[in-house]
Amino acid sequence: MATEGRSRKLIIGLVVAASIIMGKLFYIQIIEDKYKINASNNSMVYDIIYPTRGIIYDRNGQIIVGNKVAYDILVTPKEVTPFDTLMLADALGVSPDFIRDKMAEYARNRRKIGYQSMVMLKQIKPEAYMKFAEIQYNFPGFRGQVRSIRDYPFNAGGNLLGYVSEVDQKYIENHPGEYRPGDYAGKTGIEAAREKELRGEKGYHIYLRNSRNQIQQRFKDGEFDKEAIPGNDIVTTIDAELQHYGQMLMQNKVGSVVAIEPQTGEILTLVSSPGIDVEMLADIGQHYDEIARDPHKPMFNRAVQAAYPPGSVFKLVNGLIGLQEGTLTTENAYPCAGGYHFGNHKLGCHNHKSPLALEEAVMMSCNAYFCYALRNVLENKKYSNIGEALDKWNEYVQSFGFGHKLGSDFPAELGGTLPTSKMYNKRYGENGWKFTTIISISIGQGEIGVTPLQIANLAATVANRGWYRIPHIIKSSEGVEIDPKYNEKQYTMVDTTNFKKVINGMWRAVNSGYGSGGTASVAAVPGLDICGKTGTAQNPRGADNSVFICFAPKDNPKIAVAAYIENAGFGATWAAPIASLLIEQYLNGEISEERKGLEKRVLDGNLMSRVKAER
Structure with missing residues (x-):
C-alpha cells in the first residue's frame, strides 16, 4: 500500500509539472507575441528610425547647436541581386570602383553581416539622394535613409560644444545594448557630457521577408512598430x-x-x-586627421x-x-x-x-x-x-x-x-x-x-x-x-x-x-x-x-x-x-x-x- 501511495504521488507530480510546462508553451506560442517576434527575426527586417537629437541653447535662448537633414545610402548585402554598377555609381556621384570595392568588402564579411543593413555612403547631397530614389527599384537591397545631423548656426565654441561621430566597435562594447554600427554619439564636450539626454530613443518599422529574402509587407500592420522619441533639448549657461x-x-x-x-x-x-x-x-x-596633426592641438x-x-x-x-x-x-x-x-x-x-x-x-x-x-x-x-x-x-x-x-x-x-x-x-x-x-x-x-x-x-x-x-x-x-x-x-x-x-x-x-x-x-x-x-x-x-x-x-x-x-x-x-x-x-x-x-x-x-x- 505504501508503494501504491508513492506511485500515485509521483504520477500526480508529473501531471502537474507537465501541465505547467504545457501552459507556459501555450502562453509563449499562442498568446505572447514577443517570443514569436524574437524567434522570427530571420524573417523580419527592422527599419531603424533615428530620433532627432536634442537642440542645445545658450542662456538667452539662442540656438547654438541645431539639426539639419542628411541622406545616407544603406545596403543589405544578402538582398542584393545583380545590378548595373555604372547606373548606380552615376546616380550616387561615386566611381564604379568604389561600389565594387564596397560589395567585395561585404562579401568577405558576409557571415558577420548576415541580414544587417550597412551604411555604404554617408551624407550624400540631396540631389544625389533624389536621383537615386527615382531609380531605386532597379537596385534590390539598396535603400536611402533620412537622418538628422548637427547644424551650427552660431560660432560659439567647437571645443565647448564637442562633436558627434559614428560609434566604433570599442564604443559599442563599452555601451552594451545601446548602440550598433552606423549609430552616432557625442564624443567630446557638451555632446558627450549630455549624450543620454540628447540622443533620444530609436524607433523602427518591422517588415516581413519572404523565402527569397524579398521584403513583402509590414508585420501585423505596424502593431509592433515603435516611434522614435526625440532627444531632450539642453539649455547651457553659456552666453x-x-x-x-x-x-x-x-x-x-x-x-x-x-x-x-x-x-x-x-x-x-x-x-x-x-x-x-x-x-x-x-x-x-x-x-x-587635419585637426589631429595640428601641432597646437x-x-x-x-x-x-x-x-x-x-x-x-x-x-x-x-x-x-x-x-x-x-x-x-x-x-x-x-x-x-x-x-x-x-x-x-x-x-x-x-x-x-x-x-x-x-x-x-x-x-x-x-x-x-x-x-x-x-x-x-x-x-x-x-x-x-x-x-x-x-x-x-x-x-x-x-x-x-x-x-x-x-x-x-x-x-x-x-x-x-x-x-x-x-x-x-x-x-x-x-x-x-x-x-x-x-x-x-x-x-x-x-x-x-x-x-x-x-x-x-x-x-x-x-x-x-x-x-x-x-x-x-x-x-x-x-x-x-x-x-x-x-x-x-x-x-x-x-x-x-x-x-x-x-x-x-x-x-x-x-x-x-x-x-x-x-x-x-x-x-x-x-x-x-x-x-x-x-x-x-x-x-x-x-x-x-x-x-x-x-x-x-x-x-x-x-x-x-x-x-x-x-x-x-x-x-x-x-x-x-x-x-x-x-x-x-x-x-x-x-x-x-x-x-x-x-x-x-x-x-x-x-x-x-x-x-x-x-x-
Missing part, C-alpha cells in the same frame, strides 16, 4: 555672443579665457585657443585639461591664508630690495616702493612681500615642523578648489597639482628641506599646477568674499536636471572679513591710474570698478605666460574672468586687456571709443609664430 567675442580676442593666441557668474557658478564663456571651428564639427570625420581643451603654474595670481591665496592664520596683518610691512634675499640667492622682483603693506603688495604684485607672508605661515610655531605647516597650507589651498577636480559637469576636467610634505620628504629626505627650498610656491610657481577653470573659480571666490558654487555649464530645464551640488555654496577656510583686505589691493591694481604702481591699469574701464590681479608665470618651454584674473563690479559682482595666454609675457601685456575687454563687452554691451585701439591691438595680435618657434 553665445560673449563666447564668440572671447574667441575673436583669442584668435592667433594659445591659451584660454573663462568667465563665470560668481553668484551662481554658471560658466558664461569657456574658450580654448586654438580650438575647433564649428564648421568642422558638422563633418568631423573629414577634418579629423586644437582638440586639447586647455581650459579644463592644461595644468599651468598660476604665477602671481596665486599670491592672493597665500596672503589670505596668512591673514587667517594670524601670521599676517594688513599693517605688516616688508622690504623689497629688488626681491627676497636668502644667503647668496635672491628671488627677484621689479622696481617699486619699499617697504610695503598688504594692499600695496597686491597692487604692485611684490614677490618679496609674499615670500615673507608664506614663510611666516610655514614657520609658525604652533606647528611641530614645517611639514605639518605645509600640509595645513595644502588643506587651505584645497578649500579654494585647487589640487583636485572642481566637479564641473564639463567632461575631461583635470585637478591640477599641489605639493605636500610627503612629496618633499621623498624628494629631499626627512627634514631635508625648509622654506627657502620651496620658496617658489610663494609666488605660484614650483610644484603648483592649476587649470584656467580653477583660477577663474578663484576670481569668483574672491568676488564672493570666500565662497563659490561649483562651476557648471548646464542649466536645469524640461527633461534635464542638474546635480543639486551645483546649487550649494562651497566655503573656503578663510573668514569672509579677510577678503576685503585683498580686494582693495585688486581694485587699486586696476584703478589707481598709470604710473601709480598698479600692475593692471590697462584693464581699467570707467564706471565698472574692475578688481584684478596680474600674473607672469615662468614657462620652461619659452617666454613667460601672461595671466590675469578679475571681477566686476567690486560690489555685487556680475562676472569673474581668468585669462591665461601662453608665451605672452607680462600679465598686463595680453591677459589683462583680453579679460577686461570681455568684461566691458558683457557689462556694457560694447567697447567704448577710448578702448577701441586696445581692442584692435588684441584682435590683430598674432602670437602663434612665437609659440611655434619656441616649441
Whole structure:
C-alpha cells in the first residue's frame, strides 16, 4: 500500500509539472507575441528610425547647436541581386570602383553581416539622394535613409560644444545594448557630457521577408512598430555672443579665457585657443586627421585639461591664508630690495616702493612681500615642523578648489597639482628641506599646477568674499536636471572679513591710474570698478605666460574672468586687456571709443609664430 501511495504521488507530480510546462508553451506560442517576434527575426527586417537629437541653447535662448537633414545610402548585402554598377555609381556621384570595392568588402564579411543593413555612403547631397530614389527599384537591397545631423548656426565654441561621430566597435562594447554600427554619439564636450539626454530613443518599422529574402509587407500592420522619441533639448549657461567675442580676442593666441557668474557658478564663456571651428564639427570625420596633426592641438581643451603654474595670481591665496592664520596683518610691512634675499640667492622682483603693506603688495604684485607672508605661515610655531605647516597650507589651498577636480559637469576636467610634505620628504629626505627650498610656491610657481577653470573659480571666490558654487555649464530645464551640488555654496577656510583686505589691493591694481604702481591699469574701464590681479608665470618651454584674473563690479559682482595666454609675457601685456575687454563687452554691451585701439591691438595680435618657434 505504501508503494501504491508513492506511485500515485509521483504520477500526480508529473501531471502537474507537465501541465505547467504545457501552459507556459501555450502562453509563449499562442498568446505572447514577443517570443514569436524574437524567434522570427530571420524573417523580419527592422527599419531603424533615428530620433532627432536634442537642440542645445545658450542662456538667452539662442540656438547654438541645431539639426539639419542628411541622406545616407544603406545596403543589405544578402538582398542584393545583380545590378548595373555604372547606373548606380552615376546616380550616387561615386566611381564604379568604389561600389565594387564596397560589395567585395561585404562579401568577405558576409557571415558577420548576415541580414544587417550597412551604411555604404554617408551624407550624400540631396540631389544625389533624389536621383537615386527615382531609380531605386532597379537596385534590390539598396535603400536611402533620412537622418538628422548637427547644424551650427552660431560660432560659439567647437571645443565647448564637442562633436558627434559614428560609434566604433570599442564604443559599442563599452555601451552594451545601446548602440550598433552606423549609430552616432557625442564624443567630446557638451555632446558627450549630455549624450543620454540628447540622443533620444530609436524607433523602427518591422517588415516581413519572404523565402527569397524579398521584403513583402509590414508585420501585423505596424502593431509592433515603435516611434522614435526625440532627444531632450539642453539649455547651457553659456552666453553665445560673449563666447564668440572671447574667441575673436583669442584668435592667433594659445591659451584660454573663462568667465563665470560668481553668484551662481554658471560658466558664461569657456574658450580654448586654438580650438575647433564649428564648421568642422558638422563633418568631423573629414577634418579629423587635419585637426589631429595640428601641432597646437586644437582638440586639447586647455581650459579644463592644461595644468599651468598660476604665477602671481596665486599670491592672493597665500596672503589670505596668512591673514587667517594670524601670521599676517594688513599693517605688516616688508622690504623689497629688488626681491627676497636668502644667503647668496635672491628671488627677484621689479622696481617699486619699499617697504610695503598688504594692499600695496597686491597692487604692485611684490614677490618679496609674499615670500615673507608664506614663510611666516610655514614657520609658525604652533606647528611641530614645517611639514605639518605645509600640509595645513595644502588643506587651505584645497578649500579654494585647487589640487583636485572642481566637479564641473564639463567632461575631461583635470585637478591640477599641489605639493605636500610627503612629496618633499621623498624628494629631499626627512627634514631635508625648509622654506627657502620651496620658496617658489610663494609666488605660484614650483610644484603648483592649476587649470584656467580653477583660477577663474578663484576670481569668483574672491568676488564672493570666500565662497563659490561649483562651476557648471548646464542649466536645469524640461527633461534635464542638474546635480543639486551645483546649487550649494562651497566655503573656503578663510573668514569672509579677510577678503576685503585683498580686494582693495585688486581694485587699486586696476584703478589707481598709470604710473601709480598698479600692475593692471590697462584693464581699467570707467564706471565698472574692475578688481584684478596680474600674473607672469615662468614657462620652461619659452617666454613667460601672461595671466590675469578679475571681477566686476567690486560690489555685487556680475562676472569673474581668468585669462591665461601662453608665451605672452607680462600679465598686463595680453591677459589683462583680453579679460577686461570681455568684461566691458558683457557689462556694457560694447567697447567704448577710448578702448577701441586696445581692442584692435588684441584682435590683430598674432602670437602663434612665437609659440611655434619656441616649441
